[in-house]
Amino acid sequence: MQRETLKNLLKNGAIWGFIVLELVFFQVVGSVLSLSETAFIDPDNMLLLLKQSAPIGIIAVGMTVIMINGNIDLSVGATYALAGIVMLDSMTWPIFVGLGDWAIPFAWLMALLTGCALGLINGLIVWKTGVDAFIVTLGAMLGFRGLVFMYNGQQPTYHLNWTMVDIAEWGVFGLQTSALVFIGVSLLVWLMMTRTVHGRNAYAIGNNREAAVNAGIRVGPHILINFVLIGFLAALSAVAFYSGSGSVNPNDGMLFELWAITAVVLGGTKLAGGAGSIVGTFGGVIAIQLLRKGLGHIGAQTETVNLVIGLILIAVLLLDKQLNRQGQQELKL
Amino acid sequence: MAETNLKALGGLLARQGILVAFVVFMIAFALWNPRFIEIDNVFSVIRSSAILGVMALGVTFVVIGGNLDLSVGSLLSFSAIVVLDLHETPGFGPALAIPAMYAMTMGIGAVIGFLVGYLKLNSLIVTLGMLSAIHGLTLTWSGGQNMDIANQQETWFGIFGRGTALGIPIPVLMFGLLAAVLAIILAKTPFGRKVYAVGGNGTAATFSGIPRARVVFFTYIISSFCVATAGLIQASRTMGAQNTVGQGMELEVLAAVILGGASLLGGSGTVFKTVIGVLILGFIQNGLLLAGLEFYVQFVVTWIIIILAVWLDIATKRGKLWSPIA
Amino acid sequence: MTTDRKPALRLEGIVKTFPGVRALDGVSFEVYPGEVHALMGENGAGKSTLMKVLGGIYQPEEGRIFVDEQETVMTSPLQAKAKGVMFIHQELSLANELSVAENIYLGALPRKSFGRVDWKMLFDRTDAILDRLKVGFNARTLVGDLSIANQQMVEIARALTVNARAVIFDEPTASLTDAEKVVLFEVIESLQAEGVGIVYISHRMEEIFKMTDRISVLRDGSYRGTLTTAETNEDEVTNMMIGRSLDLSRNHAHAELGDVALQVEGLSCHALFQDVSFEVREGEVLGFYGLVGAGRTEIAETLFGLRTPSAGKIFLKGQEIRIHSPIQAIQNGISLVPESRKEQGLVLGMSCRDNITLPQVDDMTAGPFVSDGAEISIFDQYRDKLEIKTPSWRTAVGNLSGGNQQKIVIGKWLSMRPEVLIVDEPTRGIDVGSKAEIHNLLRDLAKQGYAVIVISSEMPEVLHVADRIVAMYHGKVIRTFTAEEVTEDSLIQAISGIEGGKAA
Incomplete structure (x- = not known):
């Protein structure tokens, strides 16, 4: 029984424990080694961290829903761009x-509609053809990126509107x-995942798809809605980011899908679907960004961030595997 | 009986559909522009597909064994940077740099193989983590700088990417040779049989006394060997490389393998089909360029082709065009 | 059963064909409110097809379905549910990460504004249903934390959420303990009392005779008749099911026994089984009989190197051996035909030949390459020996019938020339004809000098093939019977944990 409790605690609280560990570690190491003049746990620093994690974070929230459903979306980076x-x-x-400035809401609307449309395309293909979401969105990742290039060639797209920048920097x-x-x-x-019928159905579908179908949940439209949602969120992430920057490079957003998946998995969502939470993903996003900043804070080269995050992802997987072992009674397969 | 004939036809299409599509595509393009099938053009297509192709050969083993490898692009950057850097290190030169690079790249492959094979961790996540970790390793190695060979006239390093033998570009020869060897290993040796068994039903393979972990381990060793070879061709061709030269290639490679008809569930696919998948991607790109379109149009075309190919495949298997999901 | 009452559910002349097979050939059947009606038949007789027709998964070519004498066309399980026809499946259809309440109202969660779940209504309703079932868990419990029996209760609770007219139980006791069965039977009785018609599908005669009012029998897709339970007996039902008296005579033929091939002393594997000792001689068939979960399969897996024993010794021909992996087991001449053919025995997408030669593919070589000739000769040899019916060696094993698939697995291991052949559930999911063939085959193998261990959940099977029977209960060997001394009663008592069979 105690082992169970410990397991659950580790599973649900692990990401927050890890964040605390990161905070303490970078604070202590930073001050002991006197590598940095400022404290790591500094309010401004933490607020900045939230802002920096937003682009991947917003997408990761959508990815959580998709992954709880038992699917995956590799095309979000291209959708974002x-x-x-x-x-x-x-x-x-x-x-x-x-x-004039009234063009701004229309521009946002156009961006969000684009995201929804791309999500709709993925969702419809997954639903109607029955091709696995991994393959559908793998193809879409290439295809959408092609659309990105077709728009403006290899040239960046600029448009700086100071009102829009003000809105982006408002706070x-x-x-x-x-x-x-x-x-x-x-x-x-x-709220959607914990309180609404749609959210609860998302878990049911990821858990036991056949049972969900037999219970009358319309799996196809459900999946479609979630793909539209992630398309919308990828576009929203772009709106939030590019309103301030005013310039899109056609290679922007590459590997976003992989970062988002990393955050979601760190946050405890299962690849197989059926289990996971938005809170965990939020923690996963913060943890990754903390690591980025923290390594910089203690003077590690920025290159090591990728290395450390990759190793941590694998370590989490290993830990999860150990926690789920049935002990010595296990069949050696 | 007519029904069985129809089924047989469907089965043939399902098995060889991609080959049929390839031939039709080639004929159509050749009719439209005879330049398309000129020998020079064909070689140039294969040469430019060689890097992707060599990587896809290795990933074919991993996928048939029932796993994924998303780290090959990142590993390609690593091997290219490493071989270039060692080449420039005093006392190394190509003769030492190349084997050292192979050893290191395959060492990383062994780590992945150990994690997925022996520790039985999910390959998607492991190789996703490795994608990031290897990228970090590459950046650390290079200090974020691009690598270049300073004195390009005084080294024979360039033959792997730029040389020709008997009028055939060396990368094409390497791709062809490796494809032939790996095709034989997969189709004709006990190891190849075991890869199919492990990917087809890993539990049954274990119950048949097949060392599943070891088989999976070696699929990653093969994959990393292929990546090292691709990295050599890449570095040699350009005599220099960026840290991100392989970025995004993991998914293009996977696309070629899937296009060839390997199932992501494992247990099916062949080296030959993967080569067809690679060539389709290469010729599409080439055809579109000849048609005066930009390189990125091929992304959109590839997208459509991948989905149509896989859709056709599963539609034949289930006997219905549309998915029965409500 | 008064005839003027309206049946809750009635099927009339249902016909369903698949390419080349008439799966259901004019099946008629009805269940009255408050009646428990058993549906029996061998595997492949058409029970599951009939259920799929009833659930709207298959559309019948002919025939009609009536609920409360209203003709109904079933288009989906959902629609069947709306009409008051509910299924309690063998394979549970639950979402482990959701609460009991969410599972019970899956697909029909009560809503408030903005698509929100009305939790209060959901939990109140669920608790009311759970009270009726007198279960020991509440609406908020996660289904994944429940025992299998309680998960089944959740399925049954689902049937109570709608105004069920008929509830179909498909092998409901397959994974239940005796105490859990008692609870299940109480629930069925209370459903009965509420006037629900119950269709009870099971192979277990004692349950059928305890629980049901009438028994309908299917054979080869056709309806064979309906018997009143109180007026019939097991022989009559069996006769109807297989069309002849069961040819599972007791095994009294004494084989020529050779030396002890395998001896096991005090073998234990943690909580799974403890202190198991037995021996099997060349030329002998040793049966292992016990309930699911008694530890029989786990012993086989340990002998095959798939589990690490916590104590005990294994001797092969008098030599102590240690087995850490299937590879070592195979090298020592121990082979295992596993319990689950499709998951553990075969690579379904591979050809028949490749499956048979899989464990020895390393030796099937000419130089570094696999030799087609060597493989085909092995395949031909065992195809002839075991009479495997397949169009060609190239045929994917997944396209063969269950019986032929099982022969492929047996052939795979025979071709390794083992000292000891362990066969776990040799005839599960196999039609009657092939069953007899496999039984004869196992006897023949013993005659040829193999030491054979047969694990089975079917008593007639162990009685028919085994020379001696090890009875297990809860991970322990209760008693080892010889073919002469064993009686059905003593065997049942031994495996149910009833004291009576004293340890031999």
Whole structure:
């Protein structure tokens, strides 16, 4: 019984324990080695951290839903870039350009619609053809990236609108817009997954798809909605980020899918589906960003971040495997 | 009986559909532009596909064995950077740099093989983690700098990427040779049989006394050997490399393997089909370039082709075009 | 059973064909409110096809379905549920990570505004149902934390959420303990009392005769008739099911016994089984009989190197051996035909030939390459010896019938020329004809001097093939019977943990 409790505690609390560990470690190492003049656990530093984790974080929230469903989406990075391009470019369209700053909401709308449309395409293919989501979105990752390039060739897309930058840099309690969007999205999707019928059905489908079908849950449309949701969130992430930066490179967003999946898995969501939580993913996103910043703080080269995160991901997997072992009675397969 | 004939036809299409599609595609393009099948053009296509192709050969083993390898792109960058850096290290030169690079790349392959094979960790996540870790390793090694061979006239290092033998580009020869050897290993040796068994049903393979862990381990060794070879070709061709030269290639490689008809569930696929998958990707790119389109149009075309190919495959198996999901 | 009452569920002349097979050939059948009606038949007789027709998964070519005498076309399990026809499946259809309440109302969670779940209503309703079932868990418990029996209760609770007219139980006791069965039977009785019609599918005669009012029998897809339980007996039902008297005579033929091939002393594996000792001689068939979970399969897996024993010794021909992996087991001449053919025995997508030669593919070589000739000659040899029916050696094993698949697995191990052949559930999921063939084959192998261990959950099977029978209960050997002294009663008592069979 105690072993069970310990297991559950480790499973659900592991990511937060890890975050605390990171904080303490970087604080102590940073001050002992006097490598850095500022404290690591500094309010401004922490607020900045939220902002920096927003682009991947918003996508990771959507990825959590997709993965709880038992699917995966490898195309979010390309969706992110395309939505960014559409947003910046649409502000120069003749119909919007006359609106002045009122073009901004339309540009956002266009970006979000783009994300939804791309998600819709993936979702429809997964639903109607029955091809595995991994393959569908692997193809879409290439295809959407192709669309990104077709838009503006290999040229970056610029459009700087100072009002939009102001909105992006607006903030309360030091939290900038993108950080607020990240927190808001996490909260809303958390509510969706824990309180609504759609959210509960997402777990049921990931857990036991056949049972869900037999119980009358319409799995196809359900999956479709989730793909539209992740497309929307990838676009929202682009809106939050590019409103401030005003420039999209056609290679932007590459490997975002892998970072998002890493955060989701660190947060305890199972690849096989059926288990996981938005809270865990939020922790996973923060943990990765903390690591990035922390390694910089103690003077480690930025290159080591990738190395450390990769090793931690594997260590988490190993730990999870150990915790789920049935002890010596296990069949040696 | 007509029904069985129809089934046989369907079965043939399902097995060889990708080959049929390839031939049709080649003929159509050749009719449209005869330049397409000129020998020079064919060689140039194969040469430019060689790096992707060599990697895909190794990944074929991993996928048939029932696993994934998302770390090959990252590992390609590593091997290219390492071989270039060692080449420039005083006292090394190509003769020492190349074997040292092979040893290191395959050492990383062994780590992945150990984690997936012996520790039985999920290959998607392990290789995802390794993708990131290897990238970090590469950056640490290079200090974030690009690598270049300073004195390109005084080394024979360039033959792997730029040389020709009997009028055939060396990369094409290496790709062809490796494909032939690996095709024989997979189709004709006990090890190849075991790879199919482990990927087809790992539990049954264990119950048949097949050392599953060791078989999986060696699929990753083969994969890393192929990556090292691809890295050699890459470094040799450009005599220099960026830290991110292989970025994103893992998924293109996987796309070629899937296009060839290997199932992600394991247990099916062949080296020959993978080569076809690689060539389709290469010729599409080439055909589109000849048609005056930009290189990125092929991304969109590849997307459509992958989904159509896999869809056709499962539609034949289930006997229905559309998925029965409500 | 008064005839003027309306049946809760009635099927009339159901016909369903698959390419080349008439799976259901005019099946008619009805269940009245408050009746428990058994549906019996061998594997492959058409029970599961009939259930799929009833659940709307298959559409019948002919025939009609009536619920409360209203003609109904079943299009999906969901629609069947809406009509009041519920299924309690053998394989549980639950989502482990969700609560009991969410599972019970899966697909029909009560809603509030914005698509929110109405938790209060959900839990209140569920608790009310759970009270009726008198179970020891509440609506908020995670299903994954429940025992198999309690998970089954969750399935049954689902049937109570709708106004069920008929509930179909498919082998409900397969994984239940005796105490859990008692609870299940109480629940069935209370459903009965509420006027629900119950269809009870089972192979277990004692349950059928204890629980049911009438018995309908299917054979080869056709309806063979309905008997009133109180007026019939096991022989009559069996006759109807297999069309002849069961040809499972007791084994009294004494084989010529050779030396002790395998001897096991005090073998234990943690909580799975303890202090197991037995020996098997060349030319002998040793049967292992016990309930599911008694530790029989685990002993076989330990002998085959798939589990690490915590204590005990294994001797092969008098030599102590240690086995850490299947490879070592095979090298020592121990082979295992596993319990689950499809999951453990075969690579279904591979050809028949490749499956047979799989354990020795390393030796099937000419130079570094696999030799087609050597492999085909092995395949031909065992195809002839075991009379495996397959169009060609190239045929994927997945396309063969269950009986032929099992022969492929047996052939795989015979070709390794083992000292000891362990066969776990040799005839599970195999049709009657092939069953007899496999039984004869096992006897023949013993005659040829193999030491054979047969693990089975079917008493007639062990009585038929074994020279001696090891009875197990809860991980312990209760008694070893010889073929002469064993009686059905003493065997049942030994494996049920009833004191009576004293340790031999």
